[in-house]
Amino acid sequence: MNRLVIIIHLVIIGLLLGLQFVLPPFHHGMVARIMVLAAYAVGYNVLLGYTGLMSLGHAMFFGAGMYATGLAAFYLGFGPVEAFLIGLAASIVLSILMGLITLRTSGVSFLIVTMMFAQVFYLATLYFNRITGGDQGLILTGRLPPIHLRTLDLTVADPAVKYNVALVVFALCFLLSLWLVRSPAGRVLIAIRENEDRTRMLGYNTFAYKLLALAASGALSGMAGSAYTLLFSYVGSSFVSILFSIYPLLWTLLGGVGTTIGPLVGTALMTYLVDIASGIRAIKDSYLIVVGFTLVILIMWFPSGIVGSVRARWMRWLP
Amino acid sequence: MAALSPLLQTVGLQKAFGGLQAVRSVDFRLERGEIRAIIGPNGAGKTTFVNMISGRIRPTSGTVLFAGRDITRIPAYDRVALGIVYTFQIISIFRNLTVFENVALAAQRRLTRGLLSGLSINQTVLAEQVTATLADVGLLDTRGQGAGSLPYGHQRLLEVAMALALQPEVLILDEPTQGLSPDEIAGLVALIKTIARNATILLIEHNVRVVLDLSRRITVMDKGSIIAEGTPQEIEANPEVQRVYLGG
Numbered sequence: 001m002n003r004l005v006i007i008i009h010l011v012i013i014g015l016l017l018g019l020q021f022v023l024p025p026f027h028h029g030m031v032a033r034i035m036v037l038a039a040y041a042v043g044y045n046v047l048l049g050y051t052g053l054m055s056l057g058h059a060m061f062f063g064a065g066m067y068a069t070g071l072a073a074f075y076l077g078f079g080p081v082e083a084f085l086i087g088l089a090a091s092i093v094l095s096i097l098m099g100l101i102t103l104r105t106s107g108v109s110f111l112i113v114t115m116m117f118a119q120v121f122y123l124a125t126l127y128f129n130r131i132t133g134g135d136q137g138l139i140l141t142g143r144l145p146p147i148h149l150r151t152l153d154l155t156v157a158d159p160a161v162k163y164n165v166a167l168v169v170f171a172l173c174f175l176l177s178l179w180l181v182r183s184p185a186g187r188v189l190i191a192i193r194e195n196e197d198r199t200r201m202l203g204y205n206t207f208a209y210k211l212l213a214l215a216a217s218g219a220l221s222g223m224a225g226s227a228y229t230l231l232f233s234y235v236g237s238s239f240v241s242i243l244f245s246i247y248p249l250l251w252t253l254l255g256g257v258g259t260t261i262g263p264l265v266g267t268a269l270m271t272y273l274v275d276i277a278s279g280i281r282a283i284k285d286s287y288l289i290v291v292g293f294t295l296v297i298l299i300m301w302f303p304s305g306i307v308g309s310v311r312a313r314w315m316r317w318l319p
Numbered sequence: 320m321a322a323l324s325p326l327l328q329t330v331g332l333q334k335a336f337g338g339l340q341a342v343r344s345v346d347f348r349l350e351r352g353e354i355r356a357i358i359g360p361n362g363a364g365k366t367t368f369v370n371m372i373s374g375r376i377r378p379t380s381g382t383v384l385f386a387g388r389d390i391t392r393i394p395a396y397d398r399v400a401l402g403i404v405y406t407f408q409i410i411s412i413f414r415n416l417t418v419f420e421n422v423a424l425a426a427q428r429r430l431t432r433g434l435l436s437g438l439s440i441n442q443t444v445l446a447e448q449v450t451a452t453l454a455d456v457g458l459l460d461t462r463g464q465g466a467g468s469l470p471y472g473h474q475r476l477l478e479v480a481m482a483l484a485l486q487p488e489v490l491i492l493d494e495p496t497q498g499l500s501p502d503e504i505a506g507l508v509a510l511i512k513t514i515a516r517n518a519t520i521l522l523i524e525h526n527v528r529v530v531l532d533l534s535r536r537i538t539v540m541d542k543g544s545i546i547a548e549g550t551p552q553e554i555e556a557n558p559e560v561q562r563v564y565l566g567g
Binding site for chain 1 (some may be wrong): 375394395396397399400407411412413414416420421423424425428430431439441442445451474481485527
């Protein structure tokens with residue numbers, strides 16, 4: 001089973017790699033976007049699915065990556081790689097800091113406290129609009145120098161580069177989360193999700209493990225935010241609003257909470273659903289009705305999400 | 320020659336929940352290698368007392384000493400690493416995980432040195448330890464099953480297996496025979512005797528036959544205090560104990 005699990009994950013990455021050669025331009029860009037957002041959902045799922053902590057403030061970690069990268073590129077002239085690393089560092093620092101404060105709570109309190117801090121982050125991006133550009137945001141188009149890979153010059157605005165950078169970021173998050181949840185430390189995280197008191201009485205400092213989970217979750221979310229900025233050349237406060245904290249929750253629930261593949265499936269499905277629904281003329285502006293209706297159906301028939309249901313019925317060994 | 324300090328000792332240990340004095344100034348000694356039973360009527364403070372030893376509850380005042388060292392301020396999870404292991408009164412296993420995973424979580428703790436070493440411990444060594452422990456308690460055949468699907472008696476054995484995998488110095492068993500059939504009780508008593516070869520055991524138990532079978536010394540608690548301590552004969556003859564149990 002061990003090898004099969006790894007093969008399945010590699011096949012998924014392989015399929016995404018091959019997809020770029022058959023997709024028409026519109027869907028090509030769409031899948032690139034989905035992969036970056038799915039990386040965000042993968043990060044979210046480490047905390048919700050494998051540690052049992054529901055956050056409603058993950059937009060601040062996505063945002064930490066986004067703003068650190070964007071501001072470094074916009075004001076300091078950082079190249080893509082340096083800006084990406086700054087974004088990653090910022091999201092790790094923020095998530096550890098937030099963890100030290102918010103992990104004193106659990107359950108509904110954790111949900112509310114994380115949401116409050118994310119709102120502080122959101123309002124700060126509006127308040128300091130001279131620097132951040134507020135809700136207008138900052139456009140980075142033309143400001144990012146190409147990435148030099150030996151003899152290759154890669155410009156992120158080029159669709160093929162965009163697609164493959166998105167794929168690398170997604171694959172990195174995807175495989176990191178797989179490795180983490182299957183490691184002995186991941187086993188402890190799952191134990192905390194199932195019964196924290198028992199885990200503590202097995203000798204584990206559960207606070208430290210939850211902090212590790214939050215840092216990992218924040219780092220993956222931040223990487224996604226950072227990549228989003230680089231690939232779509234934009235930083236804006238709409239990406240740190242409450243909606244962007246709710247999205248990864250929905251994507252994860254839809255795809256299957258506590259499954260490594262679920263976040264990708266959920267993100268892809270929801271993104272296409274929104275796209276198709278908003279394209280139908282009769283319901284143009286009320287596409288959220290279609291989204292809501294789909295969610296109701298899924299929750300009635302697939303309460304553990306799509307991949308979660310598949311696992312429950314046919315593939316119990318899936319991580 | 321200076322007297323060796325007992326393996327476990329409490330001095331003036333006290334716990335109040337609001338106005339309720341659950342445990343009042345208890346002085347207690349447990350020697351290495353003992354199987355000690357704590358008995359007493361419901362609400363005597365037995366579970367609260369052992370919870371202060373395991374660290375799940377902080378005492379209002381008093382100290383807990385382990386091998387002469389003050390551990391009163393040490394958190395519960397670090398006491399487990401010292402060798403003080405508690406099994407829950409109400410069966411507490413990871414119902415959604417397999418039997419193997421349950422024991423692996425305990426065995427893994429012995430192999431973990433710090434948080435990040437949990438990312439890279441040797442899975443083969445771990446699997447060997449889990450298999451050995453499961454064989455000791457007779458649950459090897461169920462290793463792949465979900466823990467929640469085990470019959471009640473086997474869940475209790477799994478709980479003991481988890482404690483065993485932690486390689487305890489002191490094993491605290493809180494009413495381990497509760498809800499078990501006579502056959503299962505006999506099996507568990509035999510298992511506890513085997514464990515006692517390598518560990519000191521502190522047992523809260525209501526079943527008199529189990530207590531007499533296992534322990535040479537008994538501590539009796541009532542209303543938060545120790546009212547008697549001694550051999551089974553001494554305890555039986557103690558007028559205070561008779562008053563508590565027979566309501567005389």
